[in-house]
Amino acid sequence: MKKSLLLLLTVITLFSACNQDDEPIVQPIDLTIQVMVDESFGGDPMANAEVKLTNVTSTQTFSAISDVDGFVEFEALPSGTYDVVATRTFNQEEFSSTFGYSIEEEEVVFNASSPALVVNAQTSMPAMMTLEVGKVGDLLIKQVYFAGSNTREGASFRDQFIEIYNNSNETIFVDGLYVMGAYGKNSTRESDYDQPNGQYDWSQSVGMSADGDPNNDYFYTRWLYQVPGDGDDYPLEPGESIVIAQSAQNHKAPFTDTEGETISVQNPALTVDLSGAEFEVYVADVISNPMPSDIDNPGVPNMIAHYIFGRDFLLDNPGRDSYLIFRMDGDINDLPTYADPTDREITSETDVKIQVPKEYIIDGVEIQRAPTNLLPKKLTNDVDASYTYVPGGSFSSQSVIRKTASQVGDRVILKDTNNSSEDFTYLEMAAPKGFAN
Numbered sequence: 001m002k003k004s005l006l007l008l009l010t011v012i013t014l015f016s017a018c019n020q021d022d023e024p025i026v027q028p029i030d031l032t033i034q035v036m037v038d039e040s041f042g043g044d045p046m047a048n049a050e051v052k053l054t055n056v057t058s059t060q061t062f063s064a065i066s067d068v069d070g071f072v073e074f075e076a077l078p079s080g081t082y083d084v085v086a087t088r089t090f091n092q093e094e095f096s097s098t099f100g101y102s103i104e105e106e107e108v109v110f111n112a113s114s115p116a117l118v119v120n121a122q123t124s125m126p127a128m129m130t131l132e133v134g135k136v137g138d139l140l141i142k143q144v145y146f147a148g149s150n151t152r153e154g155a156s157f158r159d160q161f162i163e164i165y166n167n168s169n170e171t172i173f174v175d176g177l178y179v180m181g182a183y184g185k186n187s188t189r190e191s192d193y194d195q196p197n198g199q200y201d202w203s204q205s206v207g208m209s210a211d212g213d214p215n216n217d218y219f220y221t222r223w224l225y226q227v228p229g230d231g232d233d234y235p236l237e238p239g240e241s242i243v244i245a246q247s248a249q250n251h252k253a254p255f256t257d258t259e260g261e262t263i264s265v266q267n268p269a270l271t272v273d274l275s276g277a278e279f280e281v282y283v284a285d286v287i288s289n290p291m292p293s294d295i296d297n298p299g300v301p302n303m304i305a306h307y308i309f310g311r312d313f314l315l316d317n318p319g320r321d322s323y324l325i326f327r328m329d330g331d332i333n334d335l336p337t338y339a340d341p342t343d344r345e346i347t348s349e350t351d352v353k354i355q356v357p358k359e360y361i362i363d364g365v366e367i368q369r370a371p372t373n374l375l376p377k378k379l380t381n382d383v384d385a386s387y388t389y390v391p392g393g394s395f396s397s398q399s400v401i402r403k404t405a406s407q408v409g410d411r412v413i414l415k416d417t418n419n420s421s422e423d424f425t426y427l428e429m430a431a432p433k434g435f436a437n
């Protein structure tokens with residue numbers, strides 16, 4: 001018995017030796033890999049990542065799933081060179097519950113690869129893999145200060161601003177971004193030109209020739225401005241924002257208006273310092289009767305005006321505007337324009353609105369005056385399922401602001417479920433670059 005076992009072992013040894021030819025003897029190695037996520041998503045260990053190893057010589061494969069600390073272990077792995085691939089796939093629901101913002105894609109796949117990992121006794125453990133992903137998320141409307149501040153003690157409505165935030169994981173150039181107030185019916189009075197929801201029925205607009213549904217596939221301009229730049233002038237890092245001011249002045253301190261008068265406030269605590277705004281609207285060079293407070297701060301680039309409402313960048317201070325940001329290739333002036341459907345006789349004097357395709361929209365927020373005083377919605381439910389408002393109303397110094405969903409590393413991720421009653425709250429005192437929580 002003993003003899004035959006010995007013989008068998010000898011045979012195996014000989015067989016192995018022959019089979020291995022001149023290759024070195026392979027030692028089994030216990031390999032530990034830790035899977036991390038990219039810094040833009042916090043740089044933390046990533047659980048539930050699939051790690052797949054392929055031996056580049058034998059093509060033998062091994063795979064395992066990372067634990068809560070991002071670790072995977074492969075026991076008694078033949079030493080050699082391996083192609084290592086790690087992936088972590090999130091569906092929409094899992095992504096938004098993990099990171100706090102919704103995605104348009106069906107799923108997001110994070111990847112890491114190490115095409116030639118040498119696994120032997122000298123391999124340092126754990127071997128690190130960092131999962132990366134393409135751009136996830138986009139620009140968001142973060143804060144809208146439409147209410148303005150007390151007309152006697154504050155700055156009235158000249159201190160209004162909009163803040164736009166990079167909620168993605170990559171730098172975005174804001175050059176060319178359009179910022180728009182959506183036009184719509186601001187009364188509940190019925191007319192022959194309404195949709196069932198009370199909003200204008202644009203299909204009845206004189207000369208309407210749009211492809212698709214004029215009411216649900218397009219928005220119409222109440223005002224429209226565009227960030228200047230050639231495409232590479234205004235980079236915005238993840239977690240950073242731009243403030244677009246009506247007038248980029250420190251509204252807390254006295255300043256001189258275009259008529260040489262001093263503008264000052266009795267109670268600086270009611271208003272905001274917009275002298276550090278990234279952009280401002282200046283229309284005094286295009287319209288004949290600008291607000292006296294429409295001053296050009298030479299240190300702050302001016303927005304390009306495409307469609308002006310009123311005498312400056314006037315946001316409806318009771319809260320009857322809704323706001324959109326979008327991008328488009330080509331010339332905005334090539335888009336068709338239509339009068340609102342109650343306007344039945346079109347002349348050269350008719351105020352026609354630019355028709356903006358919904359497919360261009362990046363983000364939108366519907367504003368109302370109060371839950372007890374609702375107007376027909378201007379935005380479609382897929383852009384904003386509900387609305388937000390400031391409880392203090394006009395001249396209250398309050399702003400609507402997006403809630404913070406999560407923080408990964410230094411990057412604050414804002415909540416975005418395309419439902420502003422969920423995504424927004426308000427600040428008692430508007431705060432450029434501030435956060436809600």
Ligand SMILES: [Ca+2]
Binds near residue numbers: 245247280282293312
């Ligand atoms: Ca201005």
Ligand SMILES: [Ca+2]
Binds near residue numbers: 298
């Ligand atoms: Ca300026």
